[in-house]
Amino acid sequence: MLDIKKIRENSELVLKSLHQRSTEYTLEPIIDLDRQQREIQLVRTELQAKSNEIGKLVGQKMRSGANPQSEEIISLKQEGNDAKAKLAQLEPREKELKAKVESLLLELPNLPSKTTPVGKSESDNVEVRRWGDEYIPEGSNFLSHDQIGEKLGIIDSERAVKVSQSRFVALVGAGAALERALINFMLDRQIEAGYVEVMPPVLINSDSLQGTGQLPKFSEESFKCDKDDLWLTPTAGVPVTNFYRQEILRAEEVPIRHCAYYPCFRREAGSYGKDMRGLIRLHQFNKVELVKIVHPDTSEDEHQKMVKDAEAILQALKLPYRVLELCTGDIGFSAAKCYDLEVWLPEANTYREISSCSNCLDFQARRANIRFKEKGKKGTQFVQTLNGSGLAVGRTMAAILENYQQPDGKVKVPDVLQPYLKQDVLG
RNA sequence: GGAGAGAUGGCUGAGCGGUUGAAAGCGGCUUCCUGCUAAGAAGUUAUGGGUUGUUAAGGCCUAUCGAGGGUUCGAAUCCCUCUCUCUCCGCCA
Numbered sequence: 411m412l413d414i415k416k417i418r419e420n421s422e423l424v425l426k427s428l429h430q431r432s433t434e435y436t437l438e439p440i441i442d443l444d445r446q447q448r449e450i451q452l453v454r455t456e457l458q459a460k461s462n463e464i465g466k467l468v469g470q471k472m473r474s475g476a477n478p479q480s481e482e483i484i485s486l487k488q489e490g491n492d493a494k495a496k497l498a499q500l501e502p503r504e505k506e507l508k509a510k511v512e513s514l515l516l517e518l519p520n521l522p523s524k525t526t527p528v529g530k531s532e533s534d535n536v537e538v539r540r541w542g543d544e545y546i547p548e549g550s551n552f553l554s555h556d557q558i559g560e561k562l563g564i565i566d567s568e569r570a571v572k573v574s575q576s577r578f579v580a581l582v583g584a585g586a587a588l589e590r591a592l593i594n595f596m597l598d599r600q601i602e603a604g605y606v607e608v609m610p611p612v613l614i615n616s617d618s619l620q621g622t623g624q625l626p627k628f629s630e631e632s633f634k635c636d637k638d639d640l641w642l643t644p645t646a647g648v649p650v651t652n653f654y655r656q657e658i659l660r661a662e663e664v665p666i667r668h669c670a671y672y673p674c675f676r677r678e679a680g681s682y683g684k685d686m687r688g689l690i691r692l693h694q695f696n697k698v699e700l701v702k703i704v705h706p707d708t709s710e711d712e713h714q715k716m717v718k719d720a721e722a723i724l725q726a727l728k729l730p731y732r733v734l735e736l737c738t739g740d741i742g743f744s745a746a747k748c749y750d751l752e753v754w755l756p757e758a759n760t761y762r763e764i765s766s767c768s769n770c771l772d773f774q775a776r777r778a779n780i781r782f783k784e785k786g787k788k789g790t791q792f793v794q795t796l797n798g799s800g801l802a803v804g805r806t807m808a809a810i811l812e813n814y815q816q817p818d819g820k821v822k823v824p825d826v827l828q829p830y831l832k833q834d835v836l837g
Numbered sequence: 838g839g840a841g842a843g844a845u846g847g848c849u850g851a852g853c854g855g856u857u858g859a860a861a862g863c864g865g866c867u868u869c870c871u872g873c874u875a876a877g878a879a880g881u882u883a884u885g886g887g888u889u890g891u892u893a894a895g896g897c898c899u900a901u902c903g904a905g906g907g908u909u910c911g912a913a914u915c916c917c918u919c920u921c922u923c924u925c926c927g928c929c930a
Binding site: 419448451452455456458459462464466467468469470472473483486487488489490491493494600658660691781785789790800 | 840847854855856866878883884886887888892898899909910911
């Protein structure tokens, strides 16, 4: 959520920044409603003060033994009633205005960081660096990972569709083992890098989704359990960040760094026909997520480190990738700055997203009301939140199957996974 | 699923409808004191919104005792609705 004070005082700058994302945004209604609300509040609190004074006065008189039926008391009560009648007119209007401002604020995305490249779409994203060209497999006639998976009998799409529906897969035998090995490997590495593992609930409430920015605007993208105000989580960033919702942390407690293995659920509404085969775009997929809750002064630094932590997994697996910095038109709703890691897929002859590391600054912290208090400083400050994938497990498996395929149809197991899988070749 | 209990500040825990934003204790902070440590003394100690002020310090108003309504001149306290937590029984991995 954006700071309403900032919108009030620097509306032009804020609007300019929002327009770097898209020109659809306007601030006029918010500014107007906010001004009205404050005008009413001014009158209302004055009336309230008067009413409180009357209340106190009556209390004093009663305590010192005044007759409740005395003219003085009766007239004071009347005065109190008058004030209350006026309040009853103002209060609902103010409340309504406040709610409108709030709901408009919740619909506004984060402002892009000053360093985020300006652009309209993904084609304007900027390649920051590239790694592992020497590991790009030579040759042609590569099989796609889903072909390899079906051939080896480790990915079973048909049966998954039978028990569920399209965009779900089942892993069998070495496929399931590979998924499990990847999860363990990724977690072990990230724990080593200083992240504390958590296993949060998968069904989470609406407040949590609002806290990280999935609601109210993107309800179409998550699965909901209608009877319960519970949702299937689209990413672990939601529950892990919301761990600290409505909390005031001590400054010494940050940075908090968490990693989590987590099944993610997405409706993928509006992507019909896209990536229908294989492990790339599923309604359910596993991810190892990285989340940081940090002091504003260290957040840029922590962001860079988070990207490095995600890259370290790809490097350990010797999978070629590139790092993109997303442009203002392509960064997510809550993000101010975002790097994507894209892994090389030989069959498609292209790079595909496998991790996305966002710095949300105080945007989510405001929505979720996560603050910290510094010793000696008065008041509280908002923390800053970051989240990134380290990595998407299914897509990692796809990349391994494709990059490690051998001419004989078998798939070599990356060195670092061999201790986990206890074999060096699949097939 | 059945029966019951409860939700108060960083924590524990009081609170007859009337200066209660809230006793007390613990913890935290500041100062003083003792040769250090330990101990002791005094003071201080929530968060948000508005307004004023130099985008300061501070002042003033207001709200907040799980959430939302209601009664009342006045609600932490009474009434209603909801949410959550806990205990016992049943069922269950």
